Amino acid sequence: MNAVKPLRADARRNREALLAKAREVFDAGGFFDLRFDDFAELAGVGVGTLYRHFPSREALAEAVYHGEIDALCQRARRLAATLPAEEALATFLRGMIDHIDAHQGLARTLATLMTTDSGALAETGQALEQAVTDLVSAAVQDGVVRDDVGAGAVMMALHGIGAAHDRPGWRAEADGVITLVLDGLLRPRSVQAPTRTP
Amino acid sequence: MNAVKPLRADARRNREALLAKAREVFDAGGFFDLRFDDFAELAGVGVGTLYRHFPSREALAEAVYHGEIDALCQRARRLAATLPAEEALATFLRGMIDHIDAHQGLARTLATLMTTDSGALAETGQALEQAVTDLVSAAVQDGVVRDDVGAGAVMMALHGIGAAHDRPGWRAEADGVITLVLDGLLRPRSVQAPTRTP
């Protein structure tokens, strides 16, 4: 599926230059406020080259954080393999906040990844979602976590955290969400019948 | 603060026409995909008039749902007055989903309202957030809900729900989030010390 024919030397050089500059701009926090064209100039390549390598701003963002997110997924697998399912899930979710907190722009990138469900862009998002799903499933299998609420709900909560990263008390609130989600998951199923308001 | 001098007759007429057409387009679901200029023509007014009345797409969205959100806030107050705090909170949150589910575009509007924290646009968002805060506070006061997680976390969760409204299994997942949040809130504080990953 991923038959990447080797890039020509100059192509690879430009690609790296773009990624390097992108990381720099991300860390400075201004990535999403920068004109995409200006970014090409900043990186020292033409606009056409920029667009050939990264068809959209989101594609570039994904590329920048692809490694990061891959690492998160691997981390999920490692946790799942070494810790009791419940603890693995908890540790992973708390770690997500740390990661988002540590890197400017990752939050917004995640938010974008989670809404975009079409195209190759979503691939990374899917991987992350799969990782979460696996963690939750394992905990359910263990019997420590209710089975009437799916991993999708957890993803939604993460989504909310990512999308709201510019709120004033972000860190504390994000921790609160995870606490609620985790403690909520530990309860037995359907404490109360899901009341629908009339 | 809100010293609105009465609009001239034609101005009021145009404003109403814009709002009416906006509601119509919202219900059809295409509001956010429509060119803003085209919308002016649809409503039968000039672009300038559109922009004078509603400086941005979001301002118009807010105006359309201002009543709706006001109603939600009132509902929150009514529930708080007539039900035990815990039940009031639960009923309100479940009701939120129903509302979002019922109206195309309300979800996206809420998402926008919740991220935008500057300008008059946020006023409505603030009101909604205040309503949630009050409900949570009352439940905390009653001792039925933990006091170590603030209303901000609940808002974040709602945010996630609103922002993700185009996911396939949205309704079920949204219900799941609320279930987790509610059940999470019912647990005593800090079951486990908030572990920070190293």
Add this chain to the structure above:
DNA sequence: GTACGATATGGAGATGACCTCCGTTTGTCA
């Protein structure tokens, strides 16, 4: 009813971001 200042209108066009196209340059391989 009419005259006049205040208020509102409308739509052509400026603005500015995004993206494409294609003539030129650079790398690769025999």
Add this chain to the structure above:
DNA sequence: TGACAAACGGAGGTCATCTCCATATCGTAC
């Protein structure tokens, strides 16, 4: 080194947003 493919770059097309101001309409005082 020649020839072919791959990649470059940036001028310019496209498109949505928003502004500006000459014109029209309203409300009111006379």
